[in-house]
Amino acid sequence: MDANGEELAPAVRSILDAAHERAGGEERISVDARSFSDALADAEADGRVPVIAEVKPTSPTTAGRRDDDPVDLARAMVAGGATALSVLTEPEHFGGSTDALERVRAAVDVPVLRKDFIVEESQLDLVASDLTLLIARFVDDLSGLLQAAEERGFQPLVEVHTRAELDRALDAGADLIGVNNRDLGALEVDLDTFESIAPHVPDDVTLIAESGIGSTDDVRRMRSAGADALLIGSAIMDGDVTDNVRRFTTA
Numbered sequence: 001m002d003a004n005g006e007e008l009a010p011a012v013r014s015i016l017d018a019a020h021e022r023a024g025g026e027e028r029i030s031v032d033a034r035s036f037s038d039a040l041a042d043a044e045a046d047g048r049v050p051v052i053a054e055v056k057p058t059s060p061t062t063a064g065r066r067d068d069d070p071v072d073l074a075r076a077m078v079a080g081g082a083t084a085l086s087v088l089t090e091p092e093h094f095g096g097s098t099d100a101l102e103r104v105r106a107a108v109d110v111p112v113l114r115k116d117f118i119v120e121e122s123q124l125d126l127v128a129s130d131l132t133l134l135i136a137r138f139v140d141d142l143s144g145l146l147q148a149a150e151e152r153g154f155q156p157l158v159e160v161h162t163r164a165e166l167d168r169a170l171d172a173g174a175d176l177i178g179v180n181n182r183d184l185g186a187l188e189v190d191l192d193t194f195e196s197i198a199p200h201v202p203d204d205v206t207l208i209a210e211s212g213i214g215s216t217d218d219v220r221r222m223r224s225a226g227a228d229a230l231l232i233g234s235a236i237m238d239g240d241v242t243d244n245v246r247r248f249t250t251a
């Protein structure tokens with residue numbers, strides 16, 4: 001069960017249990033973040049579809065694992081026109097690490113999102129990034145964690161999957177919201193999720209469509225439904241990442 005008492009897929013239960021076990025950082029971090037809104041404006045000015053390309057070595061729903069150096073992947077994604085990068089730092093289920101994020105952030109000049117399952121304030125202090133993910137479903141005190149992230153200089157991306165989570169995110173003061181098309185209860189992906197939630201998001205919120213985007217048709221569909229940017233992992237990691245990112249940024 002999650003914080004709302006809802007069932008979770010076993011893999012997600014395991015991810016969440018590991019997250020609750022993970023130690024936080026010892027010292028409070030302070031970040032001089034690269035602006036995501038500036039990066040979005042640059043992409044729009046260049047005529048690129050804003051894509052957050054994800055360095056995702058593996059996942060519970062991916063067959064196999066990609067062991068390329070994350071820095072090589074990151075540079076290849078930027079070469080394809082990525083507006084920002086997302087780097088998994090969850091070690092047990094996604095093959096990520098804080099070291100990978102640090103190295104990637106030092107190697108590129110686009111904003112970098114830390115993709116992890118943060119459940120406690122001290123876990124914000126494990127590594128610097130420009131954006132940090134907060135998953136509404138897994139965080140009890142969303143406004144407290146959002147504020148803690150902002151005080152450290154992060155741009156928090158609050159992930160939602162339902163209308164109720166959207167309302168919690170808005171009440172907490174989120175101005176950067178991602179709608180995850182993947183249901184973390186069943187691990188099923190349905191792009192209708194974004195289409196059903198997006199109309200309820202105020203215009204002054206930056207809105208990101210996450211997960212399950214596998215084709216240029218999907219990109220156009222999410223953009224038509226109001227996505228300011230797209231977060232894409234698996235479809236980029238499968239094959240030549242520069243070609244894959246370019247296909248999506250030019251869709």
Ligand SMILES: O=C(O)c1ccccc1NCC(=O)[C@H](O)[C@H](O)COP(=O)(O)O
Nearest residue numbers: 059060061210211212213232233234235
């Ligand atoms: O991707 C998974 O298998 C997964 C399983 C359990 C919890 C979370 C999971 N993914 C996290 C993500 O948010 C995605 O990595 C991200 O949105 C990119 O999705 P995709 O383009 O479908 O790889």
